[in-house]
Amino acid sequence: MTWFADLSPYTYRPDRGAEPWPDLPLVNVGWLDVAQPFPTGETPAGLVEALAALAVTARANQTRGCHFCNICPTEELDWVTHPKGSAEFRVLGDGVVYAAPELLVHYVAEHDYRPPAPFVDGALATAAGQRLPGHG
Numbered sequence: 001m002t003w004f005a006d007l008s009p010y011t012y013r014p015d016r017g018a019e020p021w022p023d024l025p026l027v028n029v030g031w032l033d034v035a036q037p038f039p040t041g042e043t044p045a046g047l048v049e050a051l052a053a054l055a056v057t058a059r060a061n062q063t064r065g066c067h068f069c070n071i072c073p074t075e076e077l078d079w080v081t082h083p084k085g086s087a088e089f090r091v092l093g094d095g096v097v098y099a100a101p102e103l104l105v106h107y108v109a110e111h112d113y114r115p116p117a118p119f120v121d122g123a124l125a126t127a128a129g130q131r132l133p134g135h136g
Contacts, residue, residue, distance in 0.1 A: 002031060002033075003031055003032065003033035003035070003036050004028040004031035005028065006028060006029050006030070006031075006038075006039075006115070006116055006119075007027050007028065007029070007116060008027060008028050009025070009026070009027060009028075010026040010027055010028050010099045012028075012031075012061075012088075012099070013061050013088075019060070019090070019097070020058075020090060020092075020097075021090075021092060021097045024092075024095065024096055024097045025095075025096050025097070026096075026097045026098075026099050027096055027097070027098060027099065028098075028099055028100075029091075029098045029099070029100045029104070029115050029116060029119045030100045030101055030103070030104035030107055030108075030113065030115055031100075031101055032071065032103075032107055032111075032113060033070060033071075034070045034071045038107075038113055039113070039114045040111070040112040040113060040114055041112065041114040042114070043108055043114055043115070043120065044120060044124065046124065047108060047120060047123065047124065048105060048108055048109045049127075050123050050124050050126075050127035050128070051100075051104060051105045051108060051123055051127075052105050053127050054089050054090075054091060054123060054126060054127055055087075055089045055102050055104075055105050058089045058090045058091065058126065059087050059088070059089050059102075060087065060088045060089060060090050060099070061087060061088045067101070067103065069103055069106055069107075069110075071107070071111050072110070087101075087102045088100060088101055088102065089102065089104075091119060091122045091123045091126050092122055092125075092126055093118050093119065093121070093122035094118065094122070096118075098119045098122060098123075100115075100119075
């Protein structure tokens with residue numbers, strides 16, 4: 001998967017036509033790679049569940065292929081069970097939209113990735129129904 005620094009401008013698939021909040025800046029969160037350091041640590045209770053829900057309900061940019069987690073050991077890569085993703089999802093923040101890969105759920109749950117606090121706040125609020133796609 002392509003690596004992008006957290007909070008950098010989103011450029012992976014720049015067509016904004018299908019975005020739920022096309023007038024807000026779109027920034028990256030959670031585009032990790034084994035060769036790049038990333039913040040780790042505790043995250044709030046319920047974050048993994050919120051992210052898992054958003055990966056389904058706020059899905060964007062579904063692709064035909066998939067990306068495998070390259071942080072997990074790959075000596076015996078099992079194509080069926082190895083963590084992978086094939087889409088992105090969106091989270092509304094305060095004046096910004098976060099673009100995250102589907103694998104972000106795995107990164108938080110299994111690799112202790114700690115996303116930026118504003119993203120976490122937006123994800124928890126969006127998953128709780130306080131911010132709905134298409135309603136800003």
